[in-house]
Amino acid sequence: MTIEWTRAPYELLLPLWRQWLAEDTQQTGHWPLLDRWLKRQVPQLKLHTPGRSVRGKNNPPGISIQLAISAAMFAAMRYLQLAALLEHSYRAQSPAFDAVGWDSTWSPADTHHIPPAALWYWIALRSTPDASAPEVLRDAVARKAWFLRMQPLFTASPDSQDAALMLWHGLRPGWASLLQARAQASEWSTRDLEQFIALQNQAPPLWLRPQGNMAVSELAQLLRDEGVAVRLDHDGLCALGGTGIVQTTPYKNGWVEIQDRASQAIAASVAASPGDKVWDACAGAGGKSLAIAARMNNKGMLLATDLHSYKLEELKRRAKRAGVYNIRTFEWQGREALRLPAEAARQQGFDWVLVDAPCTSAGTWRRNPDARWRFHAADTAELLDLQKTILDSASQAVRRGGQLVYATCSWQVSENEAQVAGFLTAHPDFTLQSSTLVGAPEWDADTMFVAVLKRCA
Template structure:
């Protein structure tokens, strides 16, 4: 791929849209590529990678911009200082003033910046992480969050085994390895396009982060049980739960969004599952929920959250979320957890999970729930996973972190109704 003024223009136009933070970055990138079908696969890869690099490193890049914080300067600083493009390559887009400025930008000593700037975190998030994690863990954690995520797949155990899928992917020239923890996980190097691969088309594989897969093994649904995925979204975890149930029993996929449940339908058709029942609900207080009170064996609550554990994939979230939005979410999370718990029968299991790093969305929500619902007791995540031959050092409550486990950051508490 040759760097051209046209490619720079596409990157700058898209970055300007993304930096308004009106909509999620991945959605804006997809929309832009749909509108500009003339961009080839390599061009799209360059534009997307450059824009996401700016989002990941925006604070330290800003220090290089000498007070002129424009999309153009952020982009040039990224290309020159982070992506290693030399002056000769960039000359096709540089003005004389920019040539002079870039020499200074490259000389900025990032290690001398204040910690939050150096680690590319907003001040409020940096302060919360410092309060939660050991001092020697902050830098590796921030570095892990600032790395692009690998592509993880989940093998659909109804249709294939992991060994045969690995063999097929490697035969097709895709460097694939088993994930270290999930028995169904496969990790790919790079970002190959999989939507036209026969294994994807026939439902043998789905894209799903390894951390997300482990939530299904924590819930551990069995054949013939009544189970609910309380905040199903587009159904990644629903499909895993259905496969673990061998498509037997009844699995409800609840969500408040018709749009999200519509995205589940083609995935469900590919999966070969026949036990999934997608149900749109108005809220956690919907009459459809009340009718099932005390009847379900297992309920998974992957609660709506800040998403700050997914910064490897969604780096815009650290600039879009605020302390106020996190406080609002924790109120909503408490209400959703209490409603989901009402479905669980005696002896049944409830898993509360988020892809957030923050105690306000995790421990605080669970502790308040346990205080109000003494009939629920916490079970050890490490023990539950260990009995399924998943060896992971995660403690009583599952805490996954990118620099320790190579996954998105997840939290999960497993509770059983006494």
Template sequence: MTPAARLQAVIELLTDIDDITRPADAVMSAYFRNRRYIGSKDRTNIAQTTYAILRRHARLGWWIERTGHRPTPRARTLAYALLEERRNAGVVLEMFSGGKFAPERLSEKELALVGALDTHTLDHPEMPEAVRVECPDWAEAPIRATLGDRFTVEMEKLLDAAPLDLRINPLKANQASAIKALAKAQIVAETTQWSPFGLRVKGRPPLGGVDAFKDGLVEIQDEGSQLVALAVAPKPGHQVVDFCAGAGGKTLAIAAMMKNKGRVVACDVLAGRLKRAAERFRRAGLHNIEAHPLTSERDPWVKRHKRKFDRVLVDAPCSGTGTWRRNPDSRWRPLGPGLAELVPLQANILDSAARLVKPGGRLIYATCSLLFDENEGQIAAFLETHPDFTVKPVAEVWAEEGFGAVPCEGPYLRLTPARHDTDGFFAAVLDRKAEEPVESAETDEAAVDEAVETSDAETV
């Protein structure tokens, strides 16, 4: 493809991302799937340019609106070429030639935009800090409240592209053998700083056709997500629930740590995601996982399995603010509930899932959020109404399991991009008392459970 044709593809992709209510990576996958004629090098260039523009959404928009224009996909592409790539106006005009496969010629308004932006750079002293660090209005106040004087450094780190991390499958490899297996495919990897199962890959090589991936030696998983799975600290023979399993990344890590012994139940309200995860379970050689779709967080299955499990992980739906470097579009186009809806939903999920924990068992609450209200605030509220649970400091978990250096101070696992070079994650480990007082509320609930009991939901 010519440079002009690639630019036209970027404009088309940005238009689709604006119009289609799906994550940008899913929109991009569909775009390329429907255009198999685009070669791998061109796909890489188009994808990188599209993501680069998404990462500069607020700054490009600030410049465009400053000159009196609307930040359309064409305008943002023009602004990116001029302000970030530092192309001169003449080159840009040549690329927007209106020729075959090239973008249409610029309108008079677009010509005026080019004239206004030519010779400028992306940064400007009058640009507000929130714009400069790409923080949306809805998130600025809660993130500042959480991060304090680290707001700028953490938000600047979130502007970078996320590294590619892998988790080894301890049933099939160790870090050294996985590094050698990847090297056969000319993939360079090194051990991660915090996770004993992690590898960080140089660059972003395609892994789909690599033997180490196809044979289940490694899985793609951010190091921070791996550390959340470590916080579960499952043992072989345990009964474990991954209550919001999603695509199954943490489920895989937990099941492998259990050495295929015991049982891991992967639950989610999206049955389709569990079905897709089944292929990952098979590739990893794990047969101690069963998938169980839920109708809601209050599914009758939860009532019928109260106090049955040694470990219950609640990787709650959240704002995803900790993953913005991986999903830059999610800053500006949230596709799920807003913060006002998420906080009560998280509390309800946590309250329901807690019923599954046996006396002496453990509940782990996690998010990929940076916000206090979704993290420490949720745990404080939960403990007020659940006196049979207490916080187990992460340092104690790491010491008991021999995981090495503790990544952070304080009772909780709080990871941030600038401090740990991972996605932003939070995890709290809560132990349930070994013996609980029998309360009338529990007796009443048991009677209600018996009255409403229905058959199990169909297992995937």
């Protein structure tokens, strides 16, 4: 579902943007997580016509103005750097620019120096060339002319690694080498890479997973009966609008879970059987734990651990709703070997261990575009050390002949193939069974990595 956010009124967007800028009190470009911030701010907006909807050719009936405003804020995050460059060139009245040089000095904090009305008009023009301008923007005609003059300079090159074209698609030119490494590792064609880059400008649909033994087609019909617009896609199910999933009977009864298709693929790589002993080492709120447990039919044991207890509490609630009773939870810091539960100790380790490691989350930028501006080499280096530590610690709990699954929600080679290669060098008693990137560009989903390793018997 594509929401025409440009129908959201500027009289609501401009004050909201000023509130967003105010969150960065030190003007460093460090804002809170946008999705969480919007959940607090958008419901409080005073609409001139309560309950009015945004209607357009791409919008189903009933799309609220609040959703359009949220979509607008996400669009602003996607094109933040592009808008800054357009503003800079417009003020200088110079169409010439060095995209790589610009990127090396640009910071999200620079957004503070762009008048909100001007920034929003650049964002609107990038999304819809015939978009209207804020009434307070007196030079809108000149700005639109400038945009039309600049656009060919961004899009003229057919090379997806061209710095200007990357800016046009909301990606920093400095990431070109990282994307090229990914393309080589995954043996992407030029078209695959172009598709991946283009998808970064679009939010993926809300993917759903049937919980229990219910067929996908049956679940789809139940959701349609309650007003949810759903689509079946190669045995996958996604929601496109209408009634909210959490309001439906299938959700309340635990028959369906919200889980991205790529995440479902990671859970499916843990091919546990009823009676197995499984450890989800970095379980979070338990989406993958529940998917794995669904195939175990409440037989055997699934241990779910995480650094944060509040996430495990959410997992307990979700497991109860889904009728899953073979999950045990407790906190684990990740920096030491796990003390094996009695069930696993009797067989000297788990049959399956899943390490869904903390990562840069680059593969979720489509859903969380603001995260791309928090993506830095220093943070990546710190995460690489943490991933290695957790993987080393967790691997000690795999029994002889058991399997270790390593996953991230990142497309970076350094966090994935390179991390696995380093682990195998240090642990010759493990062998690689499979390694793949799942999700975009092959599917309209997040992008994640998963590798399955087996410990020698």
